[in-house]
Amino acid sequence: MSGSAGRTAVIAGRGALPARIVAALEAAGEDPVIATLAGTSPDGLDGRAQEALEVERLVPFFDRLHDLGVRRVAFAGATTRPRLNPERFDSRTAQLVPRLVAAMQAGDDATLRAVLALFEEEGFEIAGTADLAPALLPAPGVLGTVHPDAAAQRDTVRAAEIVAALGAVDVGQGAIVARGLCLAVEALPGTDAMLAQVATLPEALRGAGRAGVLFKAPKPGQDRRIDLPALGPGTVAGAARAGLAGIAFEAGGVLLLDRAEAVAQADAAGLFLWARGPEG
The missing domain is CATH 3.40.50.20 (Rossmann fold)
Structure with a gap:
């Protein structure tokens, strides 16, 4: 302009x-x-x-x-x-x-x-x-070298369903699912607090090894000119501490700040970063 x-x-x-x-x-x-x-x-x-x-x-x-x-x-x-x-x-x-x-x-x-x-x-x-700043909204695709396996893709589908349900009642824009079970949903304290909560869960609830997905997306019907969910290197670090397999988010609907650093951190930690399109 x-x-x-x-x-x-x-x-x-x-x-x-x-x-x-x-x-x-x-x-x-x-x-x-x-x-x-x-x-x-x-x-x-x-x-x-x-x-x-x-x-x-x-x-x-x-x-x-x-x-x-x-x-x-x-x-x-x-x-x-x-x-x-x-x-x-x-x-x-x-x-x-x-x-x-x-x-x-x-x-x-x-x-x-x-x-x-x-x-x-x-x-x-x-x-x-x-x-x-359209570059802050990644297009569909896996952003790093680590790709979600079949189990992670199933967890992502389940988490996306939960986020859509939460958003319909104006609660949150994120959820964490591992092995088909919802471990946490985002509320007023935000994503970092949700990840910290999951990091404290006993192995009996989280399961052994790295598993589970953080999924973020705008609320259904949300005015996307304002209050888009965001991710960044801090989110990647929190997901790693929580023992997750990766982070998935709606392509074109979630901001990725400091993309190069976030991708590098995810690759180093063995986590995937997946901008999920409408076809999955």
């Missing part, structure tokens, strides 16, 4: 993704605006000018983005549902409170949809990672 068409604002949450998006925009010749929620510190953006986003002052934030020439907004990184402070609301944002509270009570997906709708109503285009 050229400067005459407007700037892109990156609403930055925790983790490495916001810096990746900013870098991709700058490589394309853009001058992005970086905005962060109060109390959020994205990795790799220290020292960069950042606009503050307070939900209680959302309408003035919209005004600020318009003043900066922003036409497109991208959400990147993990966030925690904010606690609203009634004393901080300005008069215009206060009119949105019933809508925001109703969405927050309905769950994370409803909250995200409501936030996206508010930005769109203000005239901003919402851009997803697939639009800005």
Whole structure:
């Protein structure tokens, strides 16, 4: 997008993704605006000018983005549902409170949809990672030298079924299955906590030797412009500690950060990294 068409604002949450998006925009010749929620510190953006986003002052934030020439907004990184402070609301944002509270009570997906709708109503285009940094979303195929065997493929199918069921009730985006048995599902604490939990399970539950699959995918019907699941070298290390055979994820629907390092770690640990397509 050229400067005459407007700037892109990156609403930055925790983790490495916001810096990746900013870098991709700058490589394309853009001058992005970086905005962060109060109390959020994205990795790799220290020292960069950042606009503050307070939900209680959302309408003035919209005004600020318009003043900066922003036409497109991208959400990147993990966030925690904010606690609203009634004393901080300005008069215009206060009119949105019933809508925001109703969405927050309905769950994370409803909250995200409501936030996206508010930005769109203000005239901003919402851009997803697939639009800005498509290289972060691997195409179908095995990424390293280790391939899933028949047992791992069966575990992946079972885990995918579980993730689809969990996503339908807005619970999580991941599950771990070994020898056909579900060892853990992802909830609010996230993927790292799930892997750490499995690492502590006794051998009687996990089985001897390296077995089992972590599978991740977006929730059914999820707006893929925001909150895509992500993997990286830390995920690979956690899977190795948990004794898994590998990691599978929906091709085109899961972000892979630091791909070269993640693949190298997986190969060294004897784990597969499988971007699973619609045909399996």
